Structure formats: structure tokens, C-alpha cells
Amino acid sequence: MPVTGTGRTSRIIRWIDYRLPFVATVEHELYEYPTPRNLNYWWNFGSLAGIILVIMIVSGIVLAMHYTPNTTLAFDSVERIMRDVNYGWLLRYIHMNGASMFFVIVYIHIFRGLYYGSYKYPRELLWMLGVVILLLMMATAFMGYVLPWGQMSYWGATVITNLFSAIPVFGQKIVTLLWGGFTVGNPTLNRFFSLHYLLPFVIVAVVGLHLIALHSHGSNNPLGIDSKGPQDSIPFHPYYTIKDMFGLMVFLIIFSIFVFFMPNLLGDPQNYIPANPLQTPPDIAPEWYFRPFYAILRSMTFNVLGIPSKLIGVILMFASILLLFVVPWLDTSRVRSATFRPIYKKIYWLLVLDVVALGYVGARPPVGSTVVIGQIATFYYFFHFLILIPLVGKIERPRPLPTSIGAAVLGSTAVAAGDD
Amino acid sequence: MSDVAQSQVSHGHGPGHDGETRRDFLTLTATAVGAVGAICAIWPFVDSLNPAKDTLALSTTDVDLSPIQVGQRLTVAWRGKPVFIDHRPPDEIKAAADVDISTLRDPQTDAQRAQKPEWLIVVGVCTHLGCIPLGQKQGDDRGPFGGWFCPCHGSVYDTSARIRQGPAPLNLEVPAYKFTSDTAITIG
Numbered sequence: 001m002p003v004t005g006t007g008r009t010s011r012i013i014r015w016i017d018y019r020l021p022f023v024a025t026v027e028h029e030l031y032e033y034p035t036p037r038n039l040n041y042w043w044n045f046g047s048l049a050g051i052i053l054v055i056m057i058v059s060g061i062v063l064a065m066h067y068t069p070n071t072t073l074a075f076d077s078v079e080r081i082m083r084d085v086n087y088g089w090l091l092r093y094i095h096m097n098g099a100s101m102f103f104v105i106v107y108i109h110i111f112r113g114l115y116y117g118s119y120k121y122p123r124e125l126l127w128m129l130g131v132v133i134l135l136l137m138m139a140t141a142f143m144g145y146v147l148p149w150g151q152m153s154y155w156g157a158t159v160i161t162n163l164f165s166a167i168p169v170f171g172q173k174i175v176t177l178l179w180g181g182f183t184v185g186n187p188t189l190n191r192f193f194s195l196h197y198l199l200p201f202v203i204v205a206v207v208g209l210h211l212i213a214l215h216s217h218g219s220n221n222p223l224g225i226d227s228k229g230p231q232d233s234i235p236f237h238p239y240y241t242i243k244d245m246f247g248l249m250v251f252l253i254i255f256s257i258f259v260f261f262m263p264n265l266l267g268d269p270q271n272y273i274p275a276n277p278l279q280t281p282p283d284i285a286p287e288w289y290f291r292p293f294y295a296i297l298r299s300m301t302f303n304v305l306g307i308p309s310k311l312i313g314v315i316l317m318f319a320s321i322l323l324l325f326v327v328p329w330l331d332t333s334r335v336r337s338a339t340f341r342p343i344y345k346k347i348y349w350l351l352v353l354d355v356v357a358l359g360y361v362g363a364r365p366p367v368g369s370t371v372v373i374g375q376i377a378t379f380y381y382f383f384h385f386l387i388l389i390p391l392v393g394k395i396e397r398p399r400p401l402p403t404s405i406g407a408a409v410l411g412s413t414a415v416a417a418g419d420d
Numbered sequence: 421m422s423d424v425a426q427s428q429v430s431h432g433h434g435p436g437h438d439g440e441t442r443r444d445f446l447t448l449t450a451t452a453v454g455a456v457g458a459i460c461a462i463w464p465f466v467d468s469l470n471p472a473k474d475t476l477a478l479s480t481t482d483v484d485l486s487p488i489q490v491g492q493r494l495t496v497a498w499r500g501k502p503v504f505i506d507h508r509p510p511d512e513i514k515a516a517a518d519v520d521i522s523t524l525r526d527p528q529t530d531a532q533r534a535q536k537p538e539w540l541i542v543v544g545v546c547t548h549l550g551c552i553p554l555g556q557k558q559g560d561d562r563g564p565f566g567g568w569f570c571p572c573h574g575s576v577y578d579t580s581a582r583i584r585q586g587p588a589p590l591n592l593e594v595p596a597y598k599f600t601s602d603t604a605i606t607i608g
Contacts, residue, residue: 062465066472084473087464 029215034233035240036221038409042116043219043240044247045109050207051248052102057200059095060144067147069193071186074149075274093263099141100266101255103289106134114327115348117336118220124328126213131324133206138321140199141289143192146184150271151281157184157192159284163297166314183277223401223408224336231406283365291362292355293317298366299378316378323385330385332393335401343396347388354380480608482600485539493556495544498607502544502552503595504568508579513537515566516580526591530580533594541605542581543595546570548588553577568592 017024066085068077081088110130113119119127146157161178165171180187218227227233234240258265266288270281286294300313338345354377361374402408471479481498483505488494494505508516516530517537534540546553548570554560555568555577563569564585565578575586582591597607 058465062468065469080472080474084475086467086470086472088468088472090464091468 030237030241031235033215033218033236034227034230035219035236036227036232036405037234037239038221038223038405039219039240039243040222041243041247042108042112042222044244045105045112046214047244048247048251049102049105049109052098052105053200053203053207056095056098056102057204059091059098060197060200062091063095064197067193069147069190071149071189071275074147074189078148090259093259096267097255097258097263099144100287100289101251101258102137103141105251106137107289110134110324111352113220114351115338116220116222117224117331117333117338119328120331120334120336121328122217123213123220126210126217127328128325129206129210129213131321133203133210134324135321136199136203136206138290140196140203141287143196143199145271145287146189146192147196148271149189149275151273151275151279152268152271152284154184154275154277155280155284156286157188160286161188163314163317166308166311168311185277220336221405222337222339223405224340225401225405228404229406231410232404285363288359288363291360292358293320293362295358295362295374296320296378296381298362299371299374301371301375316382320381323382327385327389330389332390333396333398335398340399340401341392341396342399343392344389347384347392350380351384354384480606482604482606484604486603490538495556496607498543498595503607504540504542504544504556504581504592506540506579506581508538508540512566512579516540516578516582519578519580519582525583526589528580528582528591533580533582533591535597535599539605540579540581541594541597541607542592544568544592546572546575546588547583547590547592548573548575548586553592 013023016022063081066077066081066088068074078092081092083089085091113127113130142156142160146153161175161184164174164178167174176182178188179185180191218233268285268287273281285291294317297313297317300309300316303309304312333341333344335341338348357373357377358381361370361377364370366374479499481496481503483494483496485505485507488505488507490507491509492507494507495502496505497503506512513530516534519530521527521529530537533542544552544556549572551570551572553568553570553575555562561569561571563576565576567577567579567581567584569576570586570588573587575588576584577588577592578584580591583589595607597605600606
């Protein structure tokens with residue numbers, strides 16, 4: 001729908017666009033934006049992540065209108081939301097389960113990028129901005145989980161803030177600074193609420209940068225080869241808007257099943273007990289989306305070179321995420337898509353298994369064989385990124401790439417294409 | 421695989437203009453269903469801003485009238501707002517009843533405003549911009565009609581709390597109330 005008409009509306013739009021090119025930009029980025037014609041359903045998860053971000057912000061803003069960030073009132077105000085506020089139960093269950101859905105979507109989005117090499121030239125900054133979003137999401141989710149002020153809120157906050165006590169010399173001073181006191185307390189709850197409200201809007205800003213970077217070179221695609229011309233791409237609208245809409249409908253059905261039929265499945269019942277600073281619950285496990293990292297933290301049960309295991313565990317846990325920043329430079333292969341990389345494809349699935357194993361370990365009490373499994377899985381995680389990825393890129397012989405997306409998809413040219 | 425791609429290229433149009441009509445119909449119905457769904461999804465967010473159950477539970481107030489002497493005025497809180505209770509002496513009742521209501525800005529008879537003539541019960545919030553009029557305390561300025569006087573913008577109410585002078589458009593609101601006995605009421 002380019003603005004070519006001569007009617008009053010199009011004259012007004014042209015007047016505005018000459019001064020503030022809003023409609024023209026939307027048209028350019030939606031109607032004309034050339035998108036590879038071969039995107040599969042794994043490419044739905046970017047727009048899904050954007051939509052769930054909006055759902056989280058909208059439900060969060062409404063919940064904040066009923067929530068009280070004070071240690072003596074917070075738990076009761078959440079119960080009031082559940083019992084007295086009109087549809088409060090629905091809003092809270094949307095927000096609680098929405099956090100889990102957000103992480104499912106983003107983890108799939110990240111693994112999509114790892115499989116199809118979406119982080120490679122020229123999309124390194126696009127990828128790194130994505131890692132920034134992941135870090136912001138983790139901080140936001142952690143602080144949000146503290147707000148209901150249940151047992152898990154309190155002890156989760158205590159454990160995670162105590163990570164910083166592993167820092168040599170200044171550790172305890174930093175932790176006191178984070179708490180605003182000598183334990184997690186009212187000042188902690190207040191600042192966490194403030195930051196939990198702020199960070200989502202920082203995420204929105206970084207998502208904006210993520211989109212600008214995306215639209216500079218367009219989407220990667222399952223073949224991992226660049227578009228060579230119009231025959232390789234189709235306009236984003238209506239082809240991918242409708243595909244994204246369909247994916248959204250499927251997602252909303254799954255989301256609704258959680259919200260309406262098993263809203264507490266992913267939560268911990270301990271968090272329905274008000275916070276008690278004098279009693280730690282029998283076992284503490286973080287929300288499922290933090291468990292792989294929690295497992296890495298706990299896998300360090302021994303000192304290395306005189307460095308205490310506590311410090312190494314904290315370093316490894318942060319390193320496991322920060323590592324993602326340098327993946328574009330660790331990967332030495334020029335071929336993006338794992339479809340054409342026989343060895344990488346295998347180790348990719350090993351990594352998926354490894355992260356699932358870490359998630360399992362992170363949920364279990366750290367005793368017996370769980371510890372050993374966690375240590376092996378932690379070792380493989382770093383081995384995968386630091387050794388295997390650089391090495392496989394060097395020794396692997398990729399299969400021949402198709403000449404173009406159009407040729408591979410339309411089959412109009414003889415192509416030695418993918419594995420289907 | 422190429423068949424799928426080809427049919428996508430041809431947009432799935434039927435022969436002639438029948439395909440267009442069918443597509444228009446599907447677009448319209450799908451959009452309509454989507455719009456209804458969106459409105460249903462938005463409603464819980466909007467409704468959550470309405471008074472919650474615990475707020476509504478506080479929406480009635482019981483008042484024992486027996487300690488209030490003739491001529492005494494009492495203020496009670498109902499839904500967070502002041503309610504004026506006036507145990508009117510006979511001269512105030514007479515003054516209120518004798519007014520020709522065709523001269524009033526918001527015509528109401530005193531009988532319409534007081535279930536029992538000796539008890540006037542009104543919400544003590546000026547109908548102009550929400551201030552609380554004077555007249556409840558000893559020595560307050562009650563204005564020229566012996567009722568209430570709003571210090572914010574000078575609205576004057578009579579002994580039936582009807583607007584007589586000043587910018588307010590309406591009489592002081594009479595809340596829903598009922599006598600649970602001769603000397604007790606439930607407001608709300």
C-alpha cells in the first residue's frame with residue numbers, strides 16, 4: 001500500500017512523512033522489506049519474543065497498580081491481587097507464566113541462531129545485542145521473582161546476591177551495597193521493584209537496536225546463504241506477517257493451557273509461604289530457566305590453583321553466558337547453516353542435550369551422581385564453545401552450498417541442495 | 421517441494437473474480453473474529469482497574485443515630501467520603517419545606533431528599549469541584565440559607581442541602597440509605 005493516492009488522507013500522510021517519515025518507514029520495513037523466501041517456522045520466535053515482551057509489560061504495569069513493595073505488605077498485596085482484584089488471578093498468572101514462555105521462546109530463538117549460524121558475518125552485532133537482551137531478561141526475571149516476597153523470593157534473592165560475595169576483597173561490601181542493609185530486606189525489595197519496572201523498557205530499547213541491526217542485512221535463512229536478488233526474497237508483508245500470525249495463534253493456545261489449566265506447574269509451592277528470614281526452605285532451586293546456569297555454579301566443588309571453588313563457580317556461571325558474545329569469532333567456519341555442516345550438526349545436538357542435562361541437574365539436590373553429571377555437563381559446555389566450535393570449523397568439509405535461495409527452493413536449477 | 425512453492429506464487433486465486441470474493445469474505449470474517457477476541461482479552465485488564473472485592477466490601481457504613489441531639493450535625497465516612505448527618509430542628513425542616521421548588525437550580529422537594537424529615541443525610545462533597553462544604557462544626561459559616569457553605573468557590577446550600585447560590589450545578593447528593601431501626605441507618 002504505497003502512498004501514491006491523491007486523496008485527502010494521502011496528502012496528509014505525505015505532509016507528515018516529508019517532516020517525520022513514519023508511514024514511509026513502516027512501509028519500507030514491512031511492505032518492501034525483502035525477506036528470504038525459504039524461512040521455516042523456527043523464524044517465528046523473534047516476533048513471538050517481541051509480542052510476549054509487550055504482554056509482559058502490559059500485564060506488569062497493571063499488576064504494579066495493585067502491588068505494594070514493602071516487606072510487611074508485599075505478600076498480602078499479591079494475595080489480594082489473587083482474591084480481590086477483578087481478574088487479578090488472570091493478570092498474575094499471565095505475568096508468571098509469561099516469564100516462562102518468554103524464556104522458552106528466547107532459548108529456542110538462540111538455538112535457532114546457533115544451528116543456522118545467524119551470528120556470523122555480517123550479523124555479529126545483531127547477535128551480541130541479543131545476548132544483551134538475554135542478560136537484561138535474566139536480571140528482570142530474577143528481580144520480579146523476589147517481589148511476591150514468599151520463601152523462594154527471599155532465599156533466591158539471598159543466594160543470588162551472595163554470589164557477589166565471592167569477589168575478592170570487596171565482596172561483602174558489594175553485597176551490603178546491593179542489599180541496602182545487612183540482609184535482604186525492605187530496601188532490597190524497594191530497589192528490586194524499581195529496577196524490575198525499569199529494565200523492561202531498557203529491553204525495549206535494545207530490541208529496537210536489535211531490529212535496526214536485523215534490517216540492515218535482513219534475516220538469515222535455513223540455507224545460510226545470502227539473497228542474490230529478487231527471485232530469492234518475498235515482501236515481509238503479507239507473507240511473513242500471516243505466517244507470524246499463525247505461529248502466534250498456536251503459541252497463544254499453548255500459553256492459555258498453562259495460564260488456565262496449570263498456572264502453578266512451573267512455579268514453586270514454597271513461594272506461597274511468606275518470606276521467613278530465620279528459616280531456609282529444605283531445598284532451593286531457581287526457576288527452570290535459570291537451572292542450567294545454576295548447575296554450572298554448583299558444579300565447582302573443588303578449588304583450582306588455589307582459587308576458591310566458590311569464586312570459580314560464580315566466574316563460570318557468568319562466563320557461560322558472556323561466552324555467547326564471542327561465538328561469532330570462535331566459529332571458524334564460513335558456512336552458516338548446520339544443514340551443510342555434517343560434524344557441527346552432530347555437536348550442535350550434543351550441546352542441546354548438554355544444556356537439558358544441566359537444567360535437570362540444576363533442579364536436583366546436589367548430592368551423589370547428580371554432582372558428577374553436572375561436572376561432566378559443565379565441562380562439555382565450555383569444551384563445546386571454546387574447543388569444538390573453533391576446531392570443527394577448521395577440520396570439517398562442508399557439503400556444497402546451493403547456488404541461490406531461489407534455485408534451491410523453486411528447484412528451477414539443478415542444485416545439490418540440503419538434506420531433504 | 422516445488423509444487424508448494426509454485427502454488428504460493430500463484431496466490432491460490434480461484435478462476436475469475438470468484439477467488440477475490442472468497443478471499444475478501446475470509447479476510448473480513450477472520451478480522452471480525454480477531455477483533456472480538458482482542459476486545460475479550462483487553463476486558464480483564466480494564467476491569468482490574470475497577471474497585472476490587474475488598475474495596476466493595478467496605479462500601480456500606482452503619483451509623484447509630486441515637487446519640488445525635490436535635491440541632492447537632494455529625495460527619496461519618498462512607499466509601500472514603502464524608503457523609504453529613506443533620507438532626508434538623510423544626511425550624512430548619514420548615515425552612516426547607518417552604519421553598520418554592522420552581523425557583524431552585526436543581527428542583528427537589530425536601531420530602532424527596534429526606535426519608536424522615538428530622539434526619540437529613542447527604543454526601544458532603546460539593547457538586548462543583550469536590551471540596552467539603554463548611555457547616556458541620558460549631559461556629560462554621562453556614563451561608564445565608566443556614567445549610568452549608570463551600571469555602572472553595574462560594575457555593576451555598578440550604579437546610580435541605582440544595583444548591584441556592586454559587587457555581588455548583590446540583591444539590592448535595594443523597595446517598596442510598598435505609599433505616600434499620602428508628603435510630604440506626606445503613607448507608608450504601
